[in-house]
């Protein structure tokens with residue numbers, strides 16, 4: 403691909419903002435001084451306000467956030483994209499939940515049946531397409547449930563056709579973090595299991611008990627809906643998946659001599675798949691509701707007669723996770739960092755670009771909904787792009803844009819998979835920001851935000867995050 407120099411500006415915005423917050427001045431492009439820190443501060447203050455109730459996808463708070471950003475795009479002088487005169491793109495979603503009274507599961511071994519208790523031993527990720535679902539079969543442990551083409555394979559040497567596969571949450575440490583985040587995502591592992599002929603998928607989550615499962619339950623169950631009515635999620639599963647908490651995992655392994663610690667130890671040395679000798683039976687009922695959420699978007703047309711038909715997309719997710727358990731009496735998850743900050747920077751970039759001499763390429767500014775539900779707003783966008791997808795030459799994504807302390811280094815997640823890596827490196831050099839390696843490889847951050855939806859669709863992408871270098875090495879938020 404050709405080099406979209408515009409990436410410099412996103413980095414510049416971050417670098418400049420850091421300067422204005424007290425870092426020693428660096429030689430930045432003087433044009434960037436049009437960006438005012440109060441633009442960003444004011445946007446964050448609004449987006450993170452109690453009134454927006456944590457910007458839960460599809461709820462009034464997130465819709466207000468989308469309208470607020472759309473208004474900023476319009477006021478900045480962006481043009482609407484074809485078909486979206488109000489700077490808002492409707493994203494049709496389906497949310498699926500479990501009908502507890504009609505949902506049950508049990509294990510059996512040597513004719514002895516062991517019932518599993520919903521929300522204690524197991525949680526259910528509902529099928530987004532069915533009212534009812536059921537499966538039954540022998541349980542085969544398939545390690546992490548990961549197959550890397552030409553590499554690591556948990557399905558080597560086991561036949562799971564017509565069987566139920568049980569796998570740990572996560573992936574093998576021997577697979578590099580970015581690839582692990584991709585091949586060990588819940589959706590990829592589900593598709594892998596079905597491809598191998600499994601009739602049921604069980605994810606083992608023994609470590610934190612059902613808490614992680616409940617957290618997942620808050621985020622998952624959403625998919626975007628295509629015109630034919632089918633639901634899609636690039637991150638979570640489409641079909642039914644059971645999640646066994648600690649007590650459920652114990653019941654599966656009971657009497658077999660296997661333990662969670664022992665299985666993890668074997669897996670550290672390589673695939674360790676085997677039949678558990680247990681059978682699992684499940685039946686469940688689901689309810690579905692339709693929600694229409696919105697992405698905010700606008701375009702600044704380029705000046706070059708040829709290059710204006712190419713687009714760089716700056717993106718940030720405007721949604722957060724809503725309302726939860728009160729902390730110090732406050733139940734609103736404000737999401738000032740995640741991701742009012744990134745959204746505010748994208749809005750500020752739109753304003754800055756619009757007031758400067760126009761670039762040759764066209765620039766789309768995009769604030770997406772549904773990121774916390776499995777990068778749904780961005781995945782919908784790349785499947786229903788307002789311009790031809792192959793005309794989008796790059797995506798620069800901001801998530802968790804941390805603007806509360808000096809930025810000394812940045813990680814360009816995903817940049818290594820395209821020529822954007824070289825662009826980012828030269829931008830960092832100009833700004834005096836050190837390029838950093840991923841400081842948290844175990845978190846597989848690469849595959850956890852909206853640039854990943856673009857990259858899955860073949861668009862070069864990157865996400866910028868501060869690295870490990872901080873004044874005192876501490877995170878303070």
Ligand SMILES: [Zn+2]
Pocket residue numbers: 719740741773801802851
């Ligand atoms: Zn985020």
